[in-house]
Amino acid sequence: MKNYQIETILSTNRKPKPDSAHLEFGRTFTDHMFIMDYTEGTGWHDPRIIPYQPISLDPSSMVFHYGQTVFEGLKAYLSEDGKVFLFRPDRNFNRLNHSNARLCIPQIDEELALEALKQLILVDRDWIPQAEGTSLYIRPFIISTEPHLGVAPSENYQFIIIMSPVGSYYKEGIHPVKIAVEQQYVRAVAGGTGEAKTGGNYSSSLKAQEVAEKVGYSQVLWLDGRENKYVEEVGSMNIFFKINGQVVTPALNGSILAGITRDSIIQLLKHWNVPVVERRISIDEIYQAYKDGVLEEAFGTGTAAVISPIGELLWKYEKLVVNSGEIGKLTQELYDTLTGIQNGTKPDPFGWRIEVNPENTAKDMHSGSLIY
Amino acid sequence: MKNYQIETILSTNRKPKPDSAHLEFGRTFTDHMFIMDYTEGTGWHDPRIIPYQPISLDPSSMVFHYGQTVFEGLKAYLSEDGKVFLFRPDRNFNRLNHSNARLCIPQIDEELALEALKQLILVDRDWIPQAEGTSLYIRPFIISTEPHLGVAPSENYQFIIIMSPVGSYYKEGIHPVKIAVEQQYVRAVAGGTGEAKTGGNYSSSLKAQEVAEKVGYSQVLWLDGRENKYVEEVGSMNIFFKINGQVVTPALNGSILAGITRDSIIQLLKHWNVPVVERRISIDEIYQAYKDGVLEEAFGTGTAAVISPIGELLWKYEKLVVNSGEIGKLTQELYDTLTGIQNGTKPDPFGWRIEVNPENTAKDMHSGSLIY
Ligand SMILES: Cc1ncc(COP(=O)(O)O)c(C=O)c1O
Numbered sequence: 001m002k003n004y005q006i007e008t009i010l011s012t013n014r015k016p017k018p019d020s021a022h023l024e025f026g027r028t029f030t031d032h033m034f035i036m037d038y039t040e041g042t043g044w045h046d047p048r049i050i051p052y053q054p055i056s057l058d059p060s061s062m063v064f065h066y067g068q069t070v071f072e073g074l075k076a077y078l079s080e081d082g083k084v085f086l087f088r089p090d091r092n093f094n095r096l097n098h099s100n101a102r103l104c105i106p107q108i109d110e111e112l113a114l115e116a117l118k119q120l121i122l123v124d125r126d127w128i129p130q131a132e133g134t135s136l137y138i139r140p141f142i143i144s145t146e147p148h149l150g151v152a153p154s155e156n157y158q159f160i161i162i163m164s165p166v167g168s169y170y171k172e173g174i175h176p177v178k179i180a181v182e183q184q185y186v187r188a189v190a191g192g193t194g195e196a197k198t199g200g201n202y203s204s205s206l207k208a209q210e211v212a213e214k215v216g217y218s219q220v221l222w223l224d225g226r227e228n229k230y231v232e233e234v235g236s237m238n239i240f241f242k243i244n245g246q247v248v249t250p251a252l253n254g255s256i257l258a259g260i261t262r263d264s265i266i267q268l269l270k271h272w273n274v275p276v277v278e279r280r281i282s283i284d285e286i287y288q289a290y291k292d293g294v295l296e297e298a299f300g301t302g303t304a305a306v307i308s309p310i311g312e313l314l315w316k317y318e319k320l321v322v323n324s325g326e327i328g329k330l331t332q333e334l335y336d337t338l339t340g341i342q343n344g345t346k347p348d349p350f351g352w353r354i355e356v357n358p359e360n361t362a363k364d365m366h367s368g369s370l371i372y
Numbered sequence: 373m374k375n376y377q378i379e380t381i382l383s384t385n386r387k388p389k390p391d392s393a394h395l396e397f398g399r400t401f402t403d404h405m406f407i408m409d410y411t412e413g414t415g416w417h418d419p420r421i422i423p424y425q426p427i428s429l430d431p432s433s434m435v436f437h438y439g440q441t442v443f444e445g446l447k448a449y450l451s452e453d454g455k456v457f458l459f460r461p462d463r464n465f466n467r468l469n470h471s472n473a474r475l476c477i478p479q480i481d482e483e484l485a486l487e488a489l490k491q492l493i494l495v496d497r498d499w500i501p502q503a504e505g506t507s508l509y510i511r512p513f514i515i516s517t518e519p520h521l522g523v524a525p526s527e528n529y530q531f532i533i534i535m536s537p538v539g540s541y542y543k544e545g546i547h548p549v550k551i552a553v554e555q556q557y558v559r560a561v562a563g564g565t566g567e568a569k570t571g572g573n574y575s576s577s578l579k580a581q582e583v584a585e586k587v588g589y590s591q592v593l594w595l596d597g598r599e600n601k602y603v604e605e606v607g608s609m610n611i612f613f614k615i616n617g618q619v620v621t622p623a624l625n626g627s628i629l630a631g632i633t634r635d636s637i638i639q640l641l642k643h644w645n646v647p648v649v650e651r652r653i654s655i656d657e658i659y660q661a662y663k664d665g666v667l668e669e670a671f672g673t674g675t676a677a678v679i680s681p682i683g684e685l686l687w688k689y690e691k692l693v694v695n696s697g698e699i700g701k702l703t704q705e706l707y708d709t710l711t712g713i714q715n716g717t718k719p720d721p722f723g724w725r726i727e728v729n730p731e732n733t734a735k736d737m738h739s740g741s742l743i744y
């Protein structure tokens with residue numbers, strides 16, 4: 001392992017931890033954060049763990065104007081026997097670099113980022129909740145900080161990791177959600193930024209979501225931007241359908257996010273010898289499968305909710321009720337298996353689980369300011 | 373006029389003003405800024421002018437993650453006889469509200485925003501440069517500040533105005549630019565956010581611009597996202613062509629910005645009885661006009677550069693040289709007339725110029741902290 005010089009300044013003012021039975025998603029943050037700066041010419045420098053604190057930026061900082069940002073989302077789990085696990089974290093930092101490339105943000109050292117995350121987790125280990133369905137949500141992100149009005153890649157950035165103890169993404173736990181197929185608004189198009197995890201993809205989705213929520217749907221299913229015909233993804237989830245015994249999911253076409261949960265589900269299904277195909281899927285085909293009575297299950301996949309069974313799709317004025325609005329059998333099996341692998345209660349034949357402990361991370365922690 | 377309570381706290385630490393012969397675009401800012409907060413339930417509150425200072429935000433603030441931002445750009449000019457003018461500022465605040473609607477950001481009071489801007493300009497009046505081609509660039513913007521990880525409209529915002537004395541947008545003054553027609557990347561698509569002035573539209577454009585710059589082109593001309601066929605706009609400019617005596621510009625179709633310079637140019641041309649049409653224009657048609665020798669002039673329009681003559685378009689592997697790479701006659705006339713209206717050296721038959729003076733603005737200014 002390279003010897004990364006990550007300075008740690010420990011907080012002397014620890015916050016009370018929230019009750020793990022009443023965790024909201026993404027509202028409470030741990031005592032520390034990781035931060036690293038980028039300066040054109042120098043590169044990334046000064047990686048450090050510091051007390052969680054506000055960021056102070058000039059009002060002309062590019063992030064406030066031109067949206068040059070990227071982010072990631074992953075989770076740490078505390079097993080029943082007190083071990084800390086990450087789930088395929090290397091994939092997140094790798095995807096962050098893919099997003100960086102699209103947004104003209106300099107590449108980060110993925111190994112350093114993972115090392116920094118592990119050290120940060122060890123510092124705030126006590127914040128990882130243990131109750132069923134809970135975890136520590138981790139948010140790495142990069143913002144452009146150059147104080148300059150002018151549309152060009154920034155010459156300064158900050159790479160930051162913050163962490164939040166979370167309960168289930170849906171307050172009610174795993175249960176079928178209702179999704180509206182979006183006909184008017186478009187999230188992404190070929191040649192755009194749909195495959196990157198960048199702020200603009202999410203701000204552009206708010207309006208459609210707002211409209212859908214007003215009529216009782218929790219999220220929208222996006223169709224492609226060129227023909228408004230092919231199924232893409234849902235809010236912050238990829239989508240899967242089980243049609244006539246076969247599982248299908250939209251192929252990675254450049255305008256949808258390459259979900260890590262999606263990839264894991266595909267691998268799991270292959271491992272189980274359940275037929276699974278990645279290809280282009282039109283909404284008409286889904287409708288026809290529904291009419292023919294062969295749309296057996298549908299679910300979304302993503303880090304936040306892991307798996308969300310879909311109980312109903314609204315398409316034009318018709319409600320496509322999937323599996324009588326109940327959780328499908330395969331959906332439930334996938335959920336149980338994947339969450340079991342993640343939290344350490346199930347075997348991990350794929351080597352996806354990474355344990356975080358002082359032996360495989362940095363040197364021992366001492367309070368105060370010190371250099372590793 | 374409504375009686376807006378805008379608190380003013382004057383800076384006691386004035387910065388030196390830059391040499392107006394060497395102004396860079398958007399790098400130096402005046403002594404004060406305007407700021408106003410939004411809180412769900414309360415609405416917009418506490419409008420105030422304060423010393424220019426950093427913004428301090430929680431690292432979980434939504435602006436850093438989900439790109440929910442909008443902005444505007446306009447200019448103040450100092451006339452030879454010492455008057456301060458704004459150019460159609462009501463249009464900018466109106467467009468800001470259009471952007472707000474698309475991005476699920478609460479509407480601002482346009483009248484209050486204009487009043488705030490006038491007061492801010494009067495406070496920092498000494499910062500408006502007077503030399504030829506210079507002006508005070510004004511940047512109103514709104515950022516989402518709720519400290520919450522979760523894709524939903526923010527419950528808190530800040531509306532801020534900052535100002536920067538600027539020279540010409542292009543260091544060399546008005547001169548023909550070379551533009552590459554973009555074939556791979558897409559900026560916006562019908563149903564997306566192309567018509568809003570929001571960060572994501574700019575971050576998504578950086579990659580194409582970077583590629584174009586490497587081969588010697590200053591900006592790209594975007595084609596539509598559905599068919600990659602119809603001309604949309606350039607970087608931060610709308611585009612016009614003079615073909616066979618007629619001026620044509622892409623119609624407002626939902627995926628391009630409704631430029632205020634664009635609208636002014638159309639009105640000016642009509643006033644002069646020069647034929648002008650807003651319609652869909654394919655790149656093939658431009659190419660054909662070039663081949664036929666009737667592509668007479670081309671130019672971009674936008675607040676920053678006002679008018680940029682286009683000397684060359686790169687389309688596939690062919691260089692379309694427009695008007696032998698020289699500034700077109702009509703282009704030059706439009707530039708002279710519009711900048712003359714803006715800085716007060718030419719008559720203003722349209723009533724576009726708004727004078728900013730203490731009589732039509734707020735009460736007198738005193739130093740120190742006071743309430744108007
Ligand atoms: C747009 C979008 N699609 C899909 C996903 C699912 O990706 P993952 O499984 O890696 O969390 C996410 C969440 O990260 C997302 O934001």
Ligand SMILES: Cc1ncc(COP(=O)(O)O)c(C=O)c1O
Pocket residue numbers: 445569605606607608609610629630631632633634673674675676
């Ligand atoms: C994408 C885009 N198009 C066009 C324009 C021109 O608009 P305006 O003339 O109002 O400055 C701008 C600049 O504001 C812009 O950012």
